[in-house]
Amino acid sequence: MLVVVAPLLVLIVTSFAHGWFYPRVLPSSFDVSAWADLFAIGAHRDALMNSLSLGVATAVVATALALPLGRAAALSPRAVRRTIALLAFTAVALPPVALGVGLQLSVLSLGLGGTLSGVLLAHLVPALGYLTLVFLGVFTRWDARVDETAATLGANGFARWRLVLIPLLRRPIAEALALGFLVSWAQVALTLLVGGGAVRTLPLDVLAMLQAGQDQRAAVGALALTIPALIVLGASRAAARNTPAVVA
Amino acid sequence: MPTAFVVVMMRRVSVAALALLALMSGCARSAPPASAAALARLPWDSVLARAKGQTVVWRIWRGDPSINEFIDTWVAPRVREQFGITLQAVSGQGNELVDQLTVEQQAHATTGTASLLWINGETFGALRTRQLLAGPWSNVLPAAALVDSMSPIISRDFEQDPAGYESPWGTVQLAMIYDSARTPQPPRSLAELATWIRAHPGRFTYDQSFAGITFLKGAMYALNGGAATYAGGFDSTKYLAGRTRLFAWLDSLKPFLWRQGTQYPPDVAALHRLFANREIDFSVSNNQNEAVTKAMQGILPTSSRAMVLRDGTIANAHFLGIPFNAPSAAGAMVVANFLLSPEAQLEKQRPTVWADGTVLGLDRLPLAWRARFDSVVNDPRLVPADSLRRYARPEVSPRYHERLQADWRKSIR
Amino acid sequence: MPRRTALPLLIAVLLLGAPIAAGIGYLIVGAFAGADAGSAGSLARILGDPGVHRSAALSLWIASAGTLIALCVALAITLLLDGNARVDRIVRTLAVLPLPVPTVAATVAVLLLLSQSGWLSRVASTLHFMSMPSEFPALVYDPLAIGVILAVVWKEMPFLLLVALSLQSLRGTVLADTARTLGATPWQVVRRVTLPLLLRGMAPSIIAVFVFVLGSLELPLVLGPSSPLALPLLIQERRQALDAVLHGDAYLIALLATALALVAALAHEWVRDDAA
Numbered sequence: 001m002l003v004v005v006a007p008l009l010v011l012i013v014t015s016f017a018h019g020w021f022y023p024r025v026l027p028s029s030f031d032v033s034a035w036a037d038l039f040a041i042g043a044h045r046d047a048l049m050n051s052l053s054l055g056v057a058t059a060v061v062a063t064a065l066a067l068p069l070g071r072a073a074a075l076s077p078r079a080v081r082r083t084i085a086l087l088a089f090t091a092v093a094l095p096p097v098a099l100g101v102g103l104q105l106s107v108l109s110l111g112l113g114g115t116l117s118g119v120l121l122a123h124l125v126p127a128l129g130y131l132t133l134v135f136l137g138v139f140t141r142w143d144a145r146v147d148e149t150a151a152t153l154g155a156n157g158f159a160r161w162r163l164v165l166i167p168l169l170r171r172p173i174a175e176a177l178a179l180g181f182l183v184s185w186a187q188v189a190l191t192l193l194v195g196g197g198a199v200r201t202l203p204l205d206v207l208a209m210l211q212a213g214q215d216q217r218a219a220v221g222a223l224a225l226t227i228p229a230l231i232v233l234g235a236s237r238a239a240a241r242n243t244p245a246v247v248a
Numbered sequence: 249m250p251t252a253f254v255v256v257m258m259r260r261v262s263v264a265a266l267a268l269l270a271l272m273s274g275c276a277r278s279a280p281p282a283s284a285a286a287l288a289r290l291p292w293d294s295v296l297a298r299a300k301g302q303t304v305v306w307r308i309w310r311g312d313p314s315i316n317e318f319i320d321t322w323v324a325p326r327v328r329e330q331f332g333i334t335l336q337a338v339s340g341q342g343n344e345l346v347d348q349l350t351v352e353q354q355a356h357a358t359t360g361t362a363s364l365l366w367i368n369g370e371t372f373g374a375l376r377t378r379q380l381l382a383g384p385w386s387n388v389l390p391a392a393a394l395v396d397s398m399s400p401i402i403s404r405d406f407e408q409d410p411a412g413y414e415s416p417w418g419t420v421q422l423a424m425i426y427d428s429a430r431t432p433q434p435p436r437s438l439a440e441l442a443t444w445i446r447a448h449p450g451r452f453t454y455d456q457s458f459a460g461i462t463f464l465k466g467a468m469y470a471l472n473g474g475a476a477t478y479a480g481g482f483d484s485t486k487y488l489a490g491r492t493r494l495f496a497w498l499d500s501l502k503p504f505l506w507r508q509g510t511q512y513p514p515d516v517a518a519l520h521r522l523f524a525n526r527e528i529d530f531s532v533s534n535n536q537n538e539a540v541t542k543a544m545q546g547i548l549p550t551s552s553r554a555m556v557l558r559d560g561t562i563a564n565a566h567f568l569g570i571p572f573n574a575p576s577a578a579g580a581m582v583v584a585n586f587l588l589s590p591e592a593q594l595e596k597q598r599p600t601v602w603a604d605g606t607v608l609g610l611d612r613l614p615l616a617w618r619a620r621f622d623s624v625v626n627d628p629r630l631v632p633a634d635s636l637r638r639y640a641r642p643e644v645s646p647r648y649h650e651r652l653q654a655d656w657r658k659s660i661r
Numbered sequence: 662m663p664r665r666t667a668l669p670l671l672i673a674v675l676l677l678g679a680p681i682a683a684g685i686g687y688l689i690v691g692a693f694a695g696a697d698a699g700s701a702g703s704l705a706r707i708l709g710d711p712g713v714h715r716s717a718a719l720s721l722w723i724a725s726a727g728t729l730i731a732l733c734v735a736l737a738i739t740l741l742l743d744g745n746a747r748v749d750r751i752v753r754t755l756a757v758l759p760l761p762v763p764t765v766a767a768t769v770a771v772l773l774l775l776s777q778s779g780w781l782s783r784v785a786s787t788l789h790f791m792s793m794p795s796e797f798p799a800l801v802y803d804p805l806a807i808g809v810i811l812a813v814v815w816k817e818m819p820f821l822l823l824v825a826l827s828l829q830s831l832r833g834t835v836l837a838d839t840a841r842t843l844g845a846t847p848w849q850v851v852r853r854v855t856l857p858l859l860l861r862g863m864a865p866s867i868i869a870v871f872v873f874v875l876g877s878l879e880l881p882l883v884l885g886p887s888s889p890l891a892l893p894l895l896i897q898e899r900r901q902a903l904d905a906v907l908h909g910d911a912y913l914i915a916l917l918a919t920a921l922a923l924v925a926a927l928a929h930e931w932v933r934d935d936a937a
Contacts, residue, residue: 001755007770007815008758010780014773019546022525022778022794023786031546042320043310043337065676072669080670082930087677090926092869094684095876097893098915098922101691101900102684108351114361125680132677186763189878189893196348197307197340198361203765203879208339210769210883212311213517213547219773222766229761343901450795456887511802512887525778527794654904658712661888 070135091129100193307340384412537603727813
């Protein structure tokens with residue numbers, strides 16, 4: 001299990017280490033300036049805020065779109081369902097370097113080149129792909145009798161969603177939100193290509209620091225990137241534990 | 249029925265989405281902003297007036313926190329206070345800029361995002377060739393009169409004439425960095441370096457990007473009769489002859505390089521990392537002052553020293569350009585002018601700030617300023633200013649750099 | 662097609678298909694008809710370029726080895742969990758820790774840990790096993806991309822483990838128990854019941870991991886060798902080259918990478934269990 005935590009430990013120690021070179025196993029001083037700069041320096045703060053906004057927006061929009069799409073796909077004939085699943089996985093499988101070029105040009109022609117909205121549109125592509133597959137899976141295993149029972153009991157369309165379906169879907173929705181967030185949060189290539197360098201996000205910041213030799217700051221950035229991801233995943237699993245499992 | 253509701257919602261969403269898309273693309277087409285060339289014909293006061301309230305997005309290399317700090321915390325507040333300009337420095341350099349602007353040009357984006365660019369050399373060449381730069385404008389800046397226009401390093405950008413399409417900002421000179429604790433007697437010439445490499449296998453390499461190719465260019469000059477051989481534009485015959493000698497020299501050294509010359513670090517930062525952590529004993533930098541500034545940042549050991557080879561090292565200047573579709577060209581011109589001011593140039597040269605060389609002709613400044621500039625360049629860890637000048641070699645046509653990089657990638661890497 | 666099936670398909674085509682078409686479309690335009698145009702001759706040249714072969718081979722090697730090793734570790738842990746709930750839960754929580762770590766953060770960590778002057782090497786030198794960085798194996802910037810593969814295993818094993826565990830809890834035990842009662846040895850149960858069941862259920866996830874690693878930019882950027890250059894890096898380098906001829910090359914190579922991804926997508930859909 002040391003193998004699992006060793007990389008994270010190295011990041012933590014490096015984030016506090018100024019001038020730490022071979023062959024020293026421990027840094028000679030404890031320096032918090034890089035951590036302080038994460039919040040003190042506007043550029044890093046902006047990157048953090050951009051990443052957060054993109055993550056939340058991607059999570060919400062992708063979930064809102066993927067849920068009905070996945071459900072409709074699950075209820076469709078086999079050929080339609082498989083086509084939609086294929087499209088969804090392709091959106092995920094295309095190498096970002098290849099997809100990003102095309103998206104960059106599309107986003108530019110929409111006048112959104114180098115803007116946060118443009119990058120959001122790019123992040124939505126793999127996010128929508130992942131989440132459609134997730135909800136397709138959920139609704140394929142769905143017990144349709146829940147639906148029909150609610151209908152028999154007199155609930156109309158919207159009420160049925162609100163009172164029956166959404167509560168039962170709390171767990172998959174929580175997981176979808178978390179996954180959608182993480183897809184955007186960790187994104188490097190798409191942001192780089194579509195944002196054209198004008199949109200700063202935390203992962204790009206980490207790369208920039210590393211490519212400038214600023215290992216201490218890169219480690220701080222990497223941890224700042226990891227900790228919220230751990231929290232988001234932990235929260236979604238906690239939310240999942242508190243709801244009845246929908247899957248038979 | 250369950251699906252009826254889904255169908256209705258989907259239809260509503262798709263209609264709204266299409267409407268939104270139409271709206272957004274409609275909003276994108278607005279009148280193109282004033283060009284730098286047009287503004288250059290106006291009196292400076294008009295430019296200042298127009299600049300007030302503008303936001304200037306400046307694309308720079310953001311890889312160095314001290315440069316970032318200088319721009320974000322020293323330059324930006326001052327241009328806001330003195331000229332009412334909001335300065336935002338974002339990442340973007342070299343090929344990335346050319347790439348981005350080319351795409352914008354092809355997409356007919358008459359209003360881009362960036363108004364100011366930090367460029368030089370082949371980037372400038374590529375941007376000029378593809379007509380991605382606005383201008384001419386830099387000669388009308390009031391501070392342009394203070395620039396050391398006699399210097400071959402400043403008046404020509406890799407032998408290209410800025411011709412008013414870029415304004416000079418700073419100068420650097422390639423240097424080797426060594427560790428005085430590990431290598432008390434470093435080699436002083438290219439020949440001595442080659443001997444050293446053979447005597448210390450696996451302890452030397454260079455990087456794949458700009459600094460590495462500049463080092464190779466310097467070696468090519470030294471092996472072929474000096475920089476003067478390559479002056480006067482790109483000559484394919486001379487290049488091929490020079491390349492042959494250089495590659496033969498590299499081949500003879502290959503087994504003695506780090507990883508037997510089969511792998512090369514991706515950039516200067518990786519090279520510094522190898523050097524600082526004792527994997528190799530030399531690093532190369534385009535700015536000799538990194539021996540001091542990087543040691544302060546904890547990236548290089550404090551025993552690092554800079555040196556230049558007696559065969560000469562390449563010195564060049566870096567500049568500021570304005571893209572063809574700059575939204576705030578007036579603001580960009582005002583910022584460029586401010587950056588040429590003696591106070592901005594002096595601040596930039598401080599070792600605690602950036603230690604980037606000035607482009608100003610000190611003889612054009614009042615005596616008091618001259619004294620202040622002289623006082624900031626005396627650090628024992630650095631190469632003394634007169635040595636630096638003696639061994640400085642100007643850049644030649646950017647085509648040499650391009651060809652060398654392409655050929656190196658094909659044959660050596 | 663009845664209306665109720667046409668609309669979801671239409672929406673999916675719009676939301677998913679349009680960006681994909683835009684992406685691939687612009688690549689084709691850039692490769693064959695754009696300003697930096699290639700031609701049919703360029704395609705032949707790219708396909709015959711040994712540099713491109715080496716890059717593709719490296720990327721395929723990284724994806725294959727990384728996915729395979731991650732799979733083996735995930736399966737081993739799944740099979741070894743003996744049903745002791747407390748130990749199981751501890752192992753599961755720990756093993757899943759790398760799951761949400763963003764790839765770029767993982768690459769930084771692996772660089773600091775496994776380079777020849779990285780932390781492991783420094784420990785080895787302090788313990789007097791070696792005295793110089795060059796004595797430590799070259800795991801980063803090496804032609805076999807071992808550091809990249811290790812980073813892949815660290816990052817992707819938790820995902821495969823979760824899939825395997827969920828499959829086990831969902832369907833695993835009934836058939837295994839039946840086989841045991843019928844007299845099969847534990848090893849036979851594993852070989853003939855558990856493993857095939859797991860592998861079949863995990864097939865889509867395995868393909869997903871493979872294709873993700875294949876297309877990753879940050880893994881080879883930070884840890885990979887310069888020769889050969891991983892495929893995504895080769896594409897980036899040629900796309901940003903100042904010599905415009907190389908741009909067309911970049912688009913062509915990107916199309917090849919896209920073709921690989923499409924094959925993987927088709928395989929994924931073929932093995933995706935539609936009935937469950």
